[in-house]
Amino acid sequence: MSGILTEAFIVGLLAATIRAAAPLIFAALGEAFSQRSGVINVGLEGYLLIGAFCAYLGSYYMDHAWLGALMGLAGGGLIALVAAYVMISRRADQIVTGLAVWILSIGLVGLTYRIIFSEGNSLQPQRVAVDAFDAWAIPGLSSIPWIGEILFDQIALVYLAYLAVPVAWLILRSRQGLKVRAAGESPEALESAGGNVIRIRYACVVATGMLAGLGGAFLSIGQTDTFEEGLVGGRGFIALGIAIVGRRNPVGVLVAALVFAFADSLQLWLPTAGVDVPRQLLQALPYIVTIIALAGMFGRVRHPRAFLKPFVRQA
Amino acid sequence: MSVGAEPAGVGRVKGPPGDGPRLSVPAAWKRRVVEALTGASLWTRVVAVVLALIVAAPLILAAGSNPIEAYSAMVEGAFGSDQAIADVLNRADTFILLGLGIAISIRSGFFNVGAEGQLWLGALGASVVALYWSGPEPLVLIAALLVGFVFGALWSGLVALLKLSLGVDELISSLMLNYVAILLIGYLTFGPMKAYRAGQTERIEAELPLIFGDRLHAGILLSLVAVIVIWLLVARTRLGYEMRTLGSNPDAARYAGISAPSVIGRVSLLSGGLCGLAGANAILGAQHVLLSDFSPGWGYTAIAVALLGGLTAFGVLLAAVLFGALEIGATNMQFTAGVPASLSSLIEGLILVFFLLAIPLSLSGPRRWLRRRLRPRRAEG
Numbered sequence: 001m002s003g004i005l006t007e008a009f010i011v012g013l014l015a016a017t018i019r020a021a022a023p024l025i026f027a028a029l030g031e032a033f034s035q036r037s038g039v040i041n042v043g044l045e046g047y048l049l050i051g052a053f054c055a056y057l058g059s060y061y062m063d064h065a066w067l068g069a070l071m072g073l074a075g076g077g078l079i080a081l082v083a084a085y086v087m088i089s090r091r092a093d094q095i096v097t098g099l100a101v102w103i104l105s106i107g108l109v110g111l112t113y114r115i116i117f118s119e120g121n122s123l124q125p126q127r128v129a130v131d132a133f134d135a136w137a138i139p140g141l142s143s144i145p146w147i148g149e150i151l152f153d154q155i156a157l158v159y160l161a162y163l164a165v166p167v168a169w170l171i172l173r174s175r176q177g178l179k180v181r182a183a184g185e186s187p188e189a190l191e192s193a194g195g196n197v198i199r200i201r202y203a204c205v206v207a208t209g210m211l212a213g214l215g216g217a218f219l220s221i222g223q224t225d226t227f228e229e230g231l232v233g234g235r236g237f238i239a240l241g242i243a244i245v246g247r248r249n250p251v252g253v254l255v256a257a258l259v260f261a262f263a264d265s266l267q268l269w270l271p272t273a274g275v276d277v278p279r280q281l282l283q284a285l286p287y288i289v290t291i292i293a294l295a296g297m298f299g300r301v302r303h304p305r306a307f308l309k310p311f312v313r314q315a
Numbered sequence: 316m317s318v319g320a321e322p323a324g325v326g327r328v329k330g331p332p333g334d335g336p337r338l339s340v341p342a343a344w345k346r347r348v349v350e351a352l353t354g355a356s357l358w359t360r361v362v363a364v365v366l367a368l369i370v371a372a373p374l375i376l377a378a379g380s381n382p383i384e385a386y387s388a389m390v391e392g393a394f395g396s397d398q399a400i401a402d403v404l405n406r407a408d409t410f411i412l413l414g415l416g417i418a419i420s421i422r423s424g425f426f427n428v429g430a431e432g433q434l435w436l437g438a439l440g441a442s443v444v445a446l447y448w449s450g451p452e453p454l455v456l457i458a459a460l461l462v463g464f465v466f467g468a469l470w471s472g473l474v475a476l477l478k479l480s481l482g483v484d485e486l487i488s489s490l491m492l493n494y495v496a497i498l499l500i501g502y503l504t505f506g507p508m509k510a511y512r513a514g515q516t517e518r519i520e521a522e523l524p525l526i527f528g529d530r531l532h533a534g535i536l537l538s539l540v541a542v543i544v545i546w547l548l549v550a551r552t553r554l555g556y557e558m559r560t561l562g563s564n565p566d567a568a569r570y571a572g573i574s575a576p577s578v579i580g581r582v583s584l585l586s587g588g589l590c591g592l593a594g595a596n597a598i599l600g601a602q603h604v605l606l607s608d609f610s611p612g613w614g615y616t617a618i619a620v621a622l623l624g625g626l627t628a629f630g631v632l633l634a635a636v637l638f639g640a641l642e643i644g645a646t647n648m649q650f651t652a653g654v655p656a657s658l659s660s661l662i663e664g665l666i667l668v669f670f671l672l673a674i675p676l677s678l679s680g681p682r683r684w685l686r687r688r689l690r691p692r693r694a695e696g
Binding site: 042082086090092093095096097099100101102103104105106107108110111112113114115118233234237238240241244278279280281283284287288290291294295296 | 477
């Protein structure tokens with residue numbers, strides 16, 4: 001246990017927490033908006049997977065991490081557009097649609113990955129390292145003791161995730177944010193005031209997909225330089241929980257994401273300090289924390305009134 | 316539109332305390348799903364399958380194969396020999412048991428997607444019995460199946476308990492428990508239950524009897540019995556009536572004096588039990604060893620099976636055979652046509668998406684659907 005209280009351990013653990021929260025923030029921020037507008041994205045796990053894979057592909061073909069991230073953003077947006085069409089325009093059940101989109105994403109990525117990256121007849125995809133994001137220490141700030149190392153020596157996508165929080169906070173309080181909330185609370189009122197519920201819900205879902213695409217990009221070309229099919233590992237579902245536990249509020253989402261990221265980083269860092277706890281039991285921590293958080297430890301959450309209800313425009 | 320629509324434009328004030336927020340899917344929309352899925356016609360499903368095969372074709376071309384050749388290799392791979400058919404049925408029995416469990420759960424309005432975790436727990440239960448109890452083989456088999464059932468039921472019961480006592484939404488809690496279950500078996504197979512190789516147990520000696528050739532085991536009989544039992548349960552028993560009422564009309568269920576917690580509790584145990592049985596069956600029938608990567612996500616595929624099967628026992632049976640054939644066919648096609656077997660999981664997802672898209676069309680009938688689409692335009696012009 002002596003290894004826990006060293007400076008290197010604490011700084012490393014906290015820096016890893018800041019890092020690990022980034023994909024959760026990306027995914028859960030958009031999801032918070034979607035849910036406010038009345039739509040849940042159960043397919044979030046799939047958006048992340050598609051985003052991660054497209055980012056990897058983009059970086060593989062264009063040899064530039066930023067172009068990869070852009071492709072991740074586009075890929076996540078596209079799959080979310082498909083989900084949006086089925087859920088919003090065709091008014092299919094959101095939960096079932098989400099599961100369908102998720103299964104579809106797994107198949108699409110698994111197949112494409114093997115088609116492009118397997119050699120010969122083995123059909124076992126080869127791991128190829130691509131251009132990935134490098135840590136970018138912010139001049140000046142990064143030389144602050146401890147804090148600099150924890151906060152300001154990260155990759156660009158991490159800064160982007162934390163920048164997105166205040167931006168989302170501002171949007172939620174703007175005129176557009178009011179419309180989003182109205183689409184979820186009382187869509188009829190919004191329509192009679194001249195708003196367009198369908199368009200707002202589409203925008204929210206596609207934005208969720210694009211943000212999740214960036215989160216996926218972080219998972220493939222941010223924290224590593226390659227791709228692996230299981231790399232999302234339930235983060236999409238955890239992000240769903242985070243959006244709800246964080247009360248669909250950007251600040252709440254940030255706090256919840258940090259708590260989960262801490263649990264996640266703990267499982268990576270405790271073994272380095274010589275703590276002899278089975279790896280799998282530590283890995284189960286974030287999932288168990290999600291359940292406990294949803295069990296009302298942080299108070300009950302009120303759903304928007306039109307949550308999960310398709311909108312039918314009156315002719 | 317809907318009867319429960321609130322007056323528009325009224326400032327939102329806090330609702331009465333009794334109308335407190337609950338983390339669950341509004342009942343009206345659960346009802347809609349159940350109706351839509353059970354009401355959709357067979358043709359909707361056929362159309363969905365055909366469309367999925369067509370849409371997946373360009374990717375087969377991208378893999379450097381001819382789609383028609385690949386699909387015929389798939390059919391050949393699934394039904395071309397006795398061995399292939401035995402493999403299809405051995406896979407189908409897993410999907411049948413899982414699909415039945417998921418179907419009764421969704422039908423009673425309990426959106427439990429924890430089948431994957433319950434499957435793993437069932438496999439664990441059966442392995443523990445078969446590895447550590449050396450009784451007469453028939454007894455060991457029966458005990459292993461029973462314990463698999465109980466392990467699955469308890470894992471699912473935990474989800475119901477969390478929902479009924481603490482209001483935790485079953486969707487997310489059951490998903491989280493899936494990961495916990497997989498990690499638990501990972502821990503055991505790399506730790507206390509480890510054999511000479513990490514990540515797996517010793518070989519499990521007790522085996523389900525073979526009923527045809529050297530491959531087809533009795534699991535398919537077990538799952539056919541389950542189909543009939545579940546059909547009888549849903550159609551003929553009091554619990555079946557209660558769960559159908561609860562799933563299709565919670566208000567009516569309340570007036571009829573049906574206790575939702577009691578029905579959800581019992582259905583979740585039965586549903587988890589069936590999924591656990593699927594795990595026990597896969598271990599004792601096909602795998603004969605508990606691996607740290609025991610299931611590639613059958614519990615999730617089975618959600619598609621249950622939905623495509625319209626949440627009915629015989630529908631699940633047909634959908635399970637279809638998906639079993641897709642997967643085994645794809646695995647064999649990988650060798651003969653050189654297209655990755657992941658094609659099956661893409662097709663499964665596409666089938667489900669097209670099925671969802673086609674449901675509104677099926678419910679109102681194509682002609683009425685068309686008329687409704689055309690009318691507003693005429694009125695405007």
